[in-house]
Amino acid sequence: MxxxxxxxxxxxxxxxxxxxxxxxxxxxxxxxxxxxxxxEIRDEEEGFRSGVAEPRSMSKIIAEAKAEMNNE
Structure with a gap:
């Protein structure tokens, strides 16, 4: 874990x-x-829930942000 x-x-x-x-x-x-x-993650999720962001872009941006956080 x-x-x-x-x-x-x-x-x-x-x-x-x-x-x-x-x-x-x-x-x-x-x-x-x-x-x-x-x-960045919070705002992208809010944009997705509001219909502003596309699901694919949300997933990609969140995955990239999380990967960057794990590499630091």
Missing amino acids: SDIETVDISGIKFSSAVFPTPEDMELWESLTYEQRKAV
Whole structure:
């Protein structure tokens, strides 16, 4: 069984993923690598559930993010 580390991103909210403000960019830069990957996974899953993202792209992005986290 592998160890799974939980990353708390519950308080991380951006005003826009498409047009980030300077404040959004500052917040992004302040995140750890693990927090950034967790935010990417969360946002892609939210996009999929809303119908914005295609299932294939969601699966691919989540798999890539998880693979990167496992390689670090």
